[in-house]
Amino acid sequence: MMVSNIKLRKVLNDLKRRPEDAAKDLKISVTKINNILSNKSKLDFKTISRAVKIWPINYGDFFSFYDDAKLGFKIMRHNESEKSKRIMKRGGKPYYLYKDTVMSKLSPFRPELITELEVVANDSPKNSKVRFNNGHFLHQFTYFIGPVNFYYIEKNRKKVAKMNTGDSMYISPYVCHSFTTRKNKKSC
Numbered sequence: 001m002m003v004s005n006i007k008l009r010k011v012l013n014d015l016k017r018r019p020e021d022a023a024k025d026l027k028i029s030v031t032k033i034n035n036i037l038s039n040k041s042k043l044d045f046k047t048i049s050r051a052v053k054i055w056p057i058n059y060g061d062f063f064s065f066y067d068d069a070k071l072g073f074k075i076m077r078h079n080e081s082e083k084s085k086r087i088m089k090r091g092g093k094p095y096y097l098y099k100d101t102v103m104s105k106l107s108p109f110r111p112e113l114i115t116e117l118e119v120v121a122n123d124s125p126k127n128s129k130v131r132f133n134n135g136h137f138l139h140q141f142t143y144f145i146g147p148v149n150f151y152y153i154e155k156n157r158k159k160v161a162k163m164n165t166g167d168s169m170y171i172s173p174y175v176c177h178s179f180t181t182r183k184n185k186k187s188c
Contacts, residue, residue, distance in 0.1 A: 002016040005036050005043050005060045012037075015055055026163035050110075071095070081113065090118075090131035096179075109141075116148060116181040125151055125158035127159050135174035143168045147182035 012022050028045060035041035048062045068074065075117040084100035097115040099170065118129050129153050142150075144163040151160050153176040162182075163169070171177055 004062070004064050005039050007064070008043050009037055011051065011055070011057055011061055013058070032102055050099060060149075062089055065106060067104075069106070070111050075103050076100070076106060080105065087117075095131055114142075114179065116179045118180045120149060120180045120182060123149060123160055123162055123182075125160040130158075130180060132178045133175045135176045137173050139173060140171040142171070142179075149180045151178040151180070152176065 003171075006039040011017075012019070017025065018032050023033045023087060026033075027050070028047065032041065036043050036047075043062065046060065051062075052059055053183070072175050080100045081101060084098075086094040086098050087094045088098060090096075094117045097117055097123050099113040101111045101113050102111055118131075120129055131148075131152065132151065144150075144167045148163045149160050150163050150169055151158060153159070161169070
């Protein structure tokens, strides 16, 4: 992400502000505005923050974003994903194995591969091996691989849905949930 002085010129043009109008609004000198517009000075974050506070614009109006999928697609190989693996613990023991999957820097979602490490012998939503999270501030869409139990809390009641390869589900923000496997490599 790069801040561009030319973005200030666009903002001023869109808001119908001459350099002297902008200088007055931003409480800086006309010389400073002109130096920024002519690339003699850099546009600093303090000035951007002041502009966002007083004008009907966003921070994004000042930044250029790098498109890392210029061909319209990206590929991530297994060995790259493998380098990102990390174990998440719940209740003091390994619960999930996470790995990154391919994503664009501009994508509105952040996919990942989650392997459930907790093996359960039953489908009870009250299984003592199940460790619920507190929910999180994101919309989650999950594709399932293998026999997975998806646990969630609805109206203060723990529930379970038995999922299999090809099944999917959506979780809205702040829904407490968890996943376990009914069978993994250790139990095959």
